[in-house]
Amino acid sequence: MLAISAVWAGHAFAQTKPAPTTPAPAAPVDAVFEAAKAAASAMGVEDFASIQQDLIWTGDLNSLPSGEMGKRSYEAIRAFQKRIKAKETGIFTPPQRITLAQHAAKFTARYGFTTITEHGITLGYPAKLTTARMEGKNGPHFATPKNDVTLDILAIPAEKESFEALFARLKTERPGRKVTYSLLRPDFLVVAGSNDGKSFYLRFVKTDTDSRGFALGWDPALSPGFDRVSIAMASSMKLADDGKPAATEAPPIAKPADKPAQAPEPSKPAGPPVPLPSGASTAAKTGLGTLVSSNGDILTYAGLVAGCETVTLQGGATAKVIGGDLGNDVALVRATPPPGPAPLAWRQPPLTQGEAVALLSGPTPTATTVTALIGGNDDSRRISLGSGAPGALIDKDGALAGLAAANGEATALKGLFVTAFLRASGVTPPERGGDPSKATVTLSCTPKS
Known part of the structure; x- marks a missing residue:
């Protein structure tokens, strides 16, 4: 019996042994x-x-x-x-x-793409087109005067409709409505198609309490140029408050049985866009700014303009403080009308170690080099320089590449953070860069006590 089993085992092995195969040729490498x-x-x-x-x-x-x-x-x-x-x-x-x-x-610029925060999400939207606004049940409704572009920013409570039920409803087709793309993930959904002759794109994110997102609709006659707006909006969208429900900015609608509303108290001044830190001096300050757009936008330091609503330019003109980031010490002011000199171009690629750059701390740029791609104390927001002085950092082509430390330390905020701040503030790069030696502006600020 043992011998028969051994013969059978050998036969089975012989039958199942794979025949030699020729190795498949390796896929060509696209160098x-x-x-x-x-x-x-x-x-x-x-x-x-x-x-x-x-x-x-x-x-x-x-x-x-x-x-x-x-x-x-x-x-x-x-x-x-x-x-x-x-x-x-x-x-x-x-x-x-x-x-x-x-x-x-x-x-x-054509669409006036501007960042807005509504109902717990922050996203860019075509503000130049969608100028009409109405308050809806679940969020604001924007539209063009011709109604050929519509935008709804929505927050739908989970107790009214679950995230999965919302997806099922949005992807349902009916006469006049066709869905060409739908995607459901645990934390977001996308549905696109056409509805009663209009193209649409819907994107929502899921939170613990609701579904938040936007519904964009547009006349197909605006395509293909307008199609990119939906992708740009989707890429810009993020939760504004770590998933917590946001309070609506719309005033409550009074019911007939409600008591007459009392007259609102006079609103208090909003205060300066960049608040003065507690204990900071209220003495007048003077520093440098750099023209970064043809609309009169001036890049400067948050510490310089903190506590001020306007600043004074050299020559007596004034500029409005738009906003700032004290953590990165970067701010934006806007002069109307714009100063005469042409603004700097913006550099996009990151600087490299050893690259020659210059500090725009006056009419004559001061040459230096990038000594490290990280600042002191492993600060990844900054680069280290061979020397330091306040002012914009420019590359060999005269393009804005960062913002040097205001205190003269040999570091600079990376260009990525500077241009991201400018874009978030609604600033667009100039069509053509000007002479760096003429782009520097002297600013004066007297903080409110």
Whole structure:
């Protein structure tokens, strides 16, 4: 019996032994794509995401910014390079990156793309078009005068409709409504299609208490140019308060049985856009600013303008303080009418270690170098320089590349954070950069006591 089993086992093994196979040929390596991928990785996630965001605005990329190079982003860069008649490498040169930002800025300016916070979400929207506003049951409704673009910003309580039920309702088709794309994930959903002759794009995020998002509708006659707005809105959307429900800004509607409302108390002054820190001096301060747009936008320091609603420019003109970030010591003021000199161009690629730069601390830029890509105490927001002085940091082409420390320390806030602050404040890059030696402005501020 043992012998028979052994023979059978050997027979079975012989029958199931795989025949020798020829190894499949390795897939060819796309050296150009791999080089572009390596360049994007070296750039960093945030910097490459800003490139992807601009490619959305130029209509070359139809996906959300990830900060990573994929085939879509690679082909989008090559498409833009082809359009400007550059070599299609998939890697932007510094001048090409500036050109991309300028092209993107034309579209953001056309639509007046502005950041808004409503019902617990912050997102950009086409404010220049959707000028009419009404208050709806679940959030504000915006529209163009012709009603060819509509926008609803919504917060739907979970007890009224669950996130999953909302998705099921939104993706349901009916006569006149066709869904061309739908996606449900544990924390967000997307539905797109057409409804009664209008294109639509819906995106919601899930919180513990509600579903928050937007519904954008537009006349297909506005496509393909307007289509990029929906992707730009989706990429800009984020929770404004860590998932906690936000109080609506709309006043309550009185019911017939309600008592007459009492006259509101006089509103108190809003105060300066950048509050004066507790215990800070109220003495007059003078410092530097740099022209960064043709609309009279001036980049300066939050510590300089804290406690002021306006500042005085050299020559006696005034400028309004728009806002600032004391943590990064960066602020924006706006002069109307704009000062005469042309503003600086904005550099997009990050600086590299050892790169020659200059400090714009007066009419004559002071040369220095980037000694490290991180500031003291491992501050990832800053770079280290060979020398320090207050003022804008500019590259060899005279483009804005950062903001040097106000106290003269040999560090500078990275250009990524500076331009992100400017964009969030509604500033767009200039069409063409001016002479750096003429872009410096002296500002004076007397804080309110």
